[in-house]
Amino acid sequence: MSxxxxxxxxxxxxxxxxxxxAREIVEKSGGSPTLALMGxxxxxxxxxxxxxxxxxxxxxxxxxxGTIDITLYRDDLEAIGPRPVIGETVLPPGGVDDRVTVxxxxxxxxxxxxxxxxxxxxxxxxxxxxxxxxxxxxGGRELPIQxxxxxxxxxxxxxxxxxxxxxxxxxxxxxxxxxxxxxxxx
Amino acid sequence: MSGKILLRGGRVLDPSxxxxxxxxxxxxxxxxxxxxxxxxxxxxxxxxxxxRLVVTPGLIDVHVHLREPGEEHKETIxxxxxxxxxxxxxAVCAMPNTxxxxxxxxxxxxxxxxxxxxxxxxxxxxxxxxVGRRGERLALIGEMVEAGAVAVTDDGSPVMDSGLMxxxxxxxxxxxxxVADHPEDLGLSGRGHMNEGLVSTRLGLPGKPNAAEDTHxxxxxxxxxxxxxxxxxxxxxxxxxxxxxxxxxARGVRVSAEATPHHLILTDEAVEGYRTEAKMxxxxxxxxxxxxxxxxxxxxxxxxxxxxxxPHHYDEKEAAFTDAPNGVVGLxxxxxxxxxxxxxxxxxxxxTLVDRMSCQPARVFGLLGGTLAPGGVADVTxxxxxxxxxxxxxxFRSKSRNTPFGGWTVKGQARCTIVGGRxxxxx
Amino acid sequence: MNQMTxxxxxxxxxxxxxxxQQIRAILDTAEPFKEISERRIKKVPVLRGKTIxxxxxxxxxxxxxxxxxxxxxxxxxxxxxxxxSSSVSKGETLVDTARNLEAMRIDMVVMRxxxxxxxxxxxxxxxxxxxxxxxxxxxxxxxxxxxxLTIRDHMGRLDGLKVCIVGxxxxxxxxxxxxxGLLKMGAEVAVCGPQTLLPQGxxxxxxxxxxxxxxxxxxxxxxxxLRLQLERMQAGYVPxxxxxxxxxxxxxxxxxxxxxxxxxxxPGPMNRGVxxxxxVADGPHSVILNQVTNGVAVRMAVLYLLAGGQPEKAEAAKQxxxx
Numbered sequence: 063m064s065x066x067x068x069x070x071x072x073x074x075x076x077x078x079x080x081x082x083x084a085r086e087i088v089e090k091s092g093g094s095p096t097l098a099l100m101g102x103x104x105x106x107x108x109x110x111x112x113x114x115x116x117x118x119x120x121x122x123x124x125x126x127x128g129t130i131d132i133t134l135y136r137d138d139l140e141a142i143g144p145r146p147v148i149g150e151t152v153l154p155p156g157g158v159d160d161r162v163t164v165x166x167x168x169x170x171x172x173x174x175x176x177x178x179x180x181x182x183x184x185x186x187x188x189x190x191x192x193x194x195x196x197x198x199x200x201g202g203r204e205l206p207i208q209x210x211x212x213x214x215x216x217x218x219x220x221x222x223x224x225x226x227x228x229x230x231x232x233x234x235x236x237x238x239x240x241x242x243x244x245x246x247x248x
Numbered sequence: 249m250s251g252k253i254l255l256r257g258g259r260v261l262d263p264s265x266x267x268x269x270x271x272x273x274x275x276x277x278x279x280x281x282x283x284x285x286x287x288x289x290x291x292x293x294x295x296x297x298x299x300r301l302v303v304t305p306g307l308i309d310v311h312v313h314l315r316e317p318g319e320e321h322k323e324t325i326x327x328x329x330x331x332x333x334x335x336x337x338x339a340v341c342a343m344p345n346t347x348x349x350x351x352x353x354x355x356x357x358x359x360x361x362x363x364x365x366x367x368x369x370x371x372x373x374x375x376x377x378x379v380g381r382r383g384e385r386l387a388l389i390g391e392m393v394e395a396g397a398v399a400v401t402d403d404g405s406p407v408m409d410s411g412l413m414x415x416x417x418x419x420x421x422x423x424x425x426x427v428a429d430h431p432e433d434l435g436l437s438g439r440g441h442m443n444e445g446l447v448s449t450r451l452g453l454p455g456k457p458n459a460a461e462d463t464h465x466x467x468x469x470x471x472x473x474x475x476x477x478x479x480x481x482x483x484x485x486x487x488x489x490x491x492x493x494x495x496x497x498a499r500g501v502r503v504s505a506e507a508t509p510h511h512l513i514l515t516d517e518a519v520e521g522y523r524t525e526a527k528m529x530x531x532x533x534x535x536x537x538x539x540x541x542x543x544x545x546x547x548x549x550x551x552x553x554x555x556x557x558x559p560h561h562y563d564e565k566e567a568a569f570t571d572a573p574n575g576v577v578g579l580x581x582x583x584x585x586x587x588x589x590x591x592x593x594x595x596x597x598x599x600t601l602v603d604r605m606s607c608q609p610a611r612v613f614g615l616l617g618g619t620l621a622p623g624g625v626a627d628v629t630x631x632x633x634x635x636x637x638x639x640x641x642x643x644f645r646s647k648s649r650n651t652p653f654g655g656w657t658v659k660g661q662a663r664c665t666i667v668g669g670r671x672x673x674x675x
Numbered sequence: 676m677n678q679m680t681x682x683x684x685x686x687x688x689x690x691x692x693x694x695x696q697q698i699r700a701i702l703d704t705a706e707p708f709k710e711i712s713e714r715r716i717k718k719v720p721v722l723r724g725k726t727i728x729x730x731x732x733x734x735x736x737x738x739x740x741x742x743x744x745x746x747x748x749x750x751x752x753x754x755x756x757x758x759x760s761s762s763v764s765k766g767e768t769l770v771d772t773a774r775n776l777e778a779m780r781i782d783m784v785v786m787r788x789x790x791x792x793x794x795x796x797x798x799x800x801x802x803x804x805x806x807x808x809x810x811x812x813x814x815x816x817x818x819x820x821x822x823x824l825t826i827r828d829h830m831g832r833l834d835g836l837k838v839c840i841v842g843x844x845x846x847x848x849x850x851x852x853x854x855x856g857l858l859k860m861g862a863e864v865a866v867c868g869p870q871t872l873l874p875q876g877x878x879x880x881x882x883x884x885x886x887x888x889x890x891x892x893x894x895x896x897x898x899x900x901l902r903l904q905l906e907r908m909q910a911g912y913v914p915x916x917x918x919x920x921x922x923x924x925x926x927x928x929x930x931x932x933x934x935x936x937x938x939x940x941x942p943g944p945m946n947r948g949v950x951x952x953x954x955v956a957d958g959p960h961s962v963i964l965n966q967v968t969n970g971v972a973v974r975m976a977v978l979y980l981l982a983g984g985q986p987e988k989a990e991a992a993k994q995x996x997x998x
Binding site: 131133134135136139143147148181182185187 | 682703704706707708710711714715716718719720721749979980982
């Protein structure tokens with residue numbers, strides 16, 4: 063591992079956190095049989111899959127999952143430009159109406175992604191309740207939106223560091239790194 | 249100022265006398281008095297230093313549209329004559345497709361008197377072949393010639409009726425004037441807006457095939473041969489057209505023909521991007537056609553360079569391609585473009601250029617000038633063959649700016665234009 | 676300029692100047708947009724606050740409605756201007772129209788115009804994004820894109836497919852956009868129709884030229900059948916619509932002799948019994964209604980990709996107001 067990144071969580075730590083988060087989801091949803099997990103594209107999808115496995119294994123509950131892509135609900139189209147690749151939004155079987163729906167993301171930062179995801183979810187239907195669940199809360203909120211379930215809080219030096227979550231499907235391993243961003247060379 | 253002018257020490261280039269040497273040219277009372285070395289002028293002579301400049305018989309453009317009467321917002325006889333002088337031309341032939349058209353002696357007289365009043369390049373009227381340019385019956389050709397018309401044409405439109413064209417050629421024989429035709433079969437080209445070919449297909453613009461021009465060139469040549477009349481083919485743009493004229497000349501047909509600077513330099517690729525400045529009739533053609541028109545000018549098949557100066561108001565050209573009118577201005581760019589692209593690229597030499605822009609136009613249309621032979625009219629062009637400049641349409645004396653050559657860097661510029669011994673333009 | 680901010684540039688005037696990669700980006704982007712039209716709330720907020728003018732100098736219900744749905748499903752504010760009711764019919768020139776649009780600070784203009792080059796003309800003169808909804812005989816890029824998307828949906832690919840465009844190629848902007856697009860995506864393209872309706876030099880674009888529809892059916896995997904406009908018969912390009920149907924019409928009888936099942940497209944509106952017989956248009960191989968559905972998705976993709984396409988603005992945002 064290069065000097066400009068520090069491991070914050072290794073695979074064991076992530077799996078431990080997932081196990082705890084799974085329990086909290088079940089508790090907070092009151093063991094609802096209508097529970098649905100919606101992974102936010104892209105790495106939220108993998109985190110949601112891990113949570114689902116854990117809940118199904120530990121609780122014996124069947125959990126519906128779906129994915130949500132917030133590209134079209136972002137508020138910074140003109141700043142970043144359009145992304146030609148838009149991920150898929152797939153509802154859990156039966157939709158989200160009247161379900162306890164858990165939005166799952168890898169990292170929470172400004173809160174804008176969660177805002178966009180909630181707006182999109184509302185366009186899809188009327189969930190009974192929405193919970194927000196993230197593996198890492200790195201602080202730096204720009205909107206008053208706080209997660210209900212958090213794997214780990216990580217202190218990040220604004221502008222100098224960022225948090226990266228690695229998942230096996232995309233990155234070949236499971237873990238969380240703190241990455242030092244180099245100052246731009248003029 | 250029409251007293252005495254001494255043009256001192258220029259390269260005097262007069263193909264009519266096979267002259268190309270450093271000489272002084274002395275103009276007295278509107279005539280060329282003497283050409284010699286180190287002439288001593290009278291005390292009252294105006295001396296113009298022509299060191300490193302070229303002195304030639306005045307350039308003549310036998311094909312311009314001055315738009316007056318009727319479309320004075322595009323050009324007037326005065327602005328056109330001044331633009332001509334600024335471009336180094338001492339005379340122009342004004343086409344009759346005005347509104348109303350110049351189809352009777354009174355209209356011809358109007359052009360003559362307006363031309364005199366302008367006091368710049370000479371303006372020779374060309375009358376219509378047919379009344380109202382309608383292609384139905386002959387206009388008053390004889391009376392128009394008496395009033396000053398130097399040729400007839402229905403330019404802007406072809407004479408579609410071959411029978412009428414035959415009559416025009418026969419009838420004009422009595423007056424010794426050429427019948428000029430805009431060769432185009434409207435049935436073949438009528439709806440076209442550019443050359444028909446790959447570019448028109450790509451741009452989705454209706455095209456005019458070469459054949460539209462070629463069929464009428466062939467017809468006109470056959471009629472000239474039949475009647476013994478003098479046909480002048482305007483703005484020849486096709487390879488086959490050039491070849492047919494070459495063969496007709498070899499057979500002794502009395503034919504003369506024009507090439508325009510734009511058909512000598514640009515292809516239909518210039519239309520790319522729907523550039524309305526590159527829209528004209530006949531349209532810009534293919535690379536092969538440009539090469540053939542160049543060869544025709546070089547070997548004399550095409551006798552003259554004529555601009556087909558066709559001014560249009562800027563907002564008429566600022567339109568969708570199919571809505572824009574045909575035509576480009578040329579008077580103020582012709583000499584420089586010919587020097588830069590034709591002489592500069594070795595297609596023709598400088599004496600040939602002067603021949604095609606002065607001697608031949610005078611011969612074909614029977615005009616004054618075209619020579620610096622002593623005793624002849626003092627129409628002289630002095631230009632700097634080395635002066636580099638950038639074409640800026642906003643600086644044109646013409647009222648219009650519709651040129652595809654805007655922004656081009658060219659070499660060669662008129663310094664002094666003298667008409668009848670009077671300096672009408674100096675730079 | 677940073678291409679990332681606007682994969683297509685400022686405008687979509689035609690497919691001729693797009694790369695295969697750009698075309699693929701539009702088609703791929705259209706995929707997720709298909710699904711939005713299936714939602715209960717058929718709307719996403721991506722173009723919220725953008726104003727779009729649909730400027731139609733030629734009547735076209737189909738294309739205009741398709742664009743309007745696309746715009747509304749992206750939450751844009753739209754205004755429709757039809758030539759008949761606008762100042763255009765009172766002699767206003769295209770350049771004045773352009774200046775007025777600019778003065779009204781319109782974000783995007785979708786234009787249909789009878790003159791080839793009109794879209795380019797407008798695009799060169801206003802800062803708004805311009806989308807060509809058909810200009811003269813030149814291009815109709817969104818139609819070309821939706822045709823390609825429909826073919827790709829059904830055949831799984833474009834590369835290596837044989838697509839024949841049948842009918843009035845000369846006067847067809849749809850044909851040109853299809854030719855440019857399909858060739859860039861690796862398809863083989865042929866055109867078929869009476870020689871009077873094939874433009875000079877069409878073969879030089881890299882397409883095969885077939886004069887008989889029977890040959891086209893033998894050769895092709897896909898037929899894109901163009902509408903034969905009544906005016907063409909009046910102008911003498913074909914002697915009669917009946918004769919056209921007998922010789923170039925796509926009929927079941929002819930298709931039965933095809934060596935393989937052909938996919939049948941038609942950009943609409945159809946002249947049943949002229950260029951295409953009803954049993955073909957309504958038959959199992961016709962994807963004409965899929966084209967209509969895909970039209971909305973493709974137009975959404977184009978609007979979306981162009982919407983962020985104000986590179987200056989994007990650059991400025993990234994560089995903290997500089998530039």
